[in-house]
Amino acid sequence: MSESLKCSNCDNQATVHLTQIINSKIIKVDLCEACAQAKGVTDPEGFSLADLLNKSTNESGGEEMSLTCPNCGLKTADFRRTGRLGCSSCFSIFAPLLHPVLEDMHVGTSHKGKAPVVALSRQSAATQLQDLKKLLARAIAEEAYEDAAKYRDQIKCLKKDAVNLEFSQS
């Protein structure tokens, strides 16, 4: 190799050169000794994740805004470094960074499985209703009528509970 490569994480000389194939795309990363350690290159699962996260930075190009979660204090840099979120509030803050990562990682980018109906109704009947309506709309759009019927019934139940609650309060 004629020119010495710089670490893609800091400006030190890169001594660790990795090539990974993810979804039949070749991804090359050059790291210095310290960053290779920090990124957990010894752990294949953890590493490929950090790699994916890096890729989405490069694709968006240029400098990105630094975000901070008001609940737990997680910053964009923390998320990039560890690939982990800090609390349930992080998801709305970091959603734009999360979407490109999820596309490569999962079958789809929106949830299709069970929902914690009781816990959610307790948390907030209103937001729950909104969430279910979104699920219903999506199920209808995707012609998943069995799911749609399930969500419709859950919405009905929720509305009835809400009415009962109003009565008892007045």
Add this chain to the structure above:
Amino acid sequence: MIESLLNCKDAELTHNTQKATPVVLSTRLRLARNLVGIPFPERASVAQRSDILSSCEEHLSNIDKMKRGNFFDVSDLSDLEKQVLVERHLISRELCESKQGSGVFINKDQTCSVMINEEDHLRIQFMKTGFHLKNVWKQIDKFDSQLEDSLDVAFDSEFGYLTACPTNLGTGLRASVMMHLPGLVISEQMERVIRAVNQLGITVRGLFGEGSDAIGHVFQISNQQTLGEKESDIIDRLGNVLKTVIDHEVNARFKCLEDSRAKLLDQIGRAYGVLRNGHVMTSNEALNHLSLLRLAVDFELLPESNRADIDRFFIESQPGHIQYAANAGIEPDARDVCRATKLREELGSLPALDFDKLADLT
């Protein structure tokens, strides 16, 4: 602290005598769950972690499934006790290394364990001997719903169940089946199988996860993706892939018998001899021999009634279990002697290998 777990005579993975099957050892499902608003374990303060630990312990103890179960605070367990629980697949290595304020709740027959403050606030795991994806899903689904009735679980209509690592988002479901694949290993087809299933979003790992290779010819095969599919679809997809793997394994075994019958039977015969007569045995050697003994049961060279014991030795021959039984943290050399002694004694009553049985098979 963990004597009652080890002495338990109806523990699912070590004493379930009726349900063991060829090829599939056991089915495990886990759900990752978190509580709303509180930072995930890695970012939570010591005080927050211990609050979560005690409140989750209380909620869990109210669920029927956990009646007469055991709760352990990880900081109360010795390194050896943790190792034993890892070998029984009741806790993860990650939980062993966690900071103060982590724990595990294990039910009486060890079919269910809930880790608290591992990577997520809750990691619920259900296990069953044999190939039972749908059945175990039904059980864990019910348990999870019961827990949600009293705990505020973090959920988003878009991302599903919220987890610390994006790889678990959505359903938070990892379904994993432990498979015994000596045919595919001996006929050198395993790499091809791993590559093929990887392309279908299915992961293959060794007995103890990453890097544990093909020890004992045992592999854990699990779904990689958790978001964008319903739980039942994840399970169906994994189940279909596994059925194909089982078919390939069965074919590979018959092909081995056809092409290199003497060589295969020689390996089985030697394993039988070494296990019953050896005096020094490493854990890997024991697992590889036990694997061939399990294959002998599949070929009917040994009675079906011996299968459950062999499966139990798969777990009890591992380093933590050997040391725990010896009542001391003993050096590897001494462990190898203890292991050989145990296997020699326990397998001393095995009937002779009945090679005539094979005549019907080919």
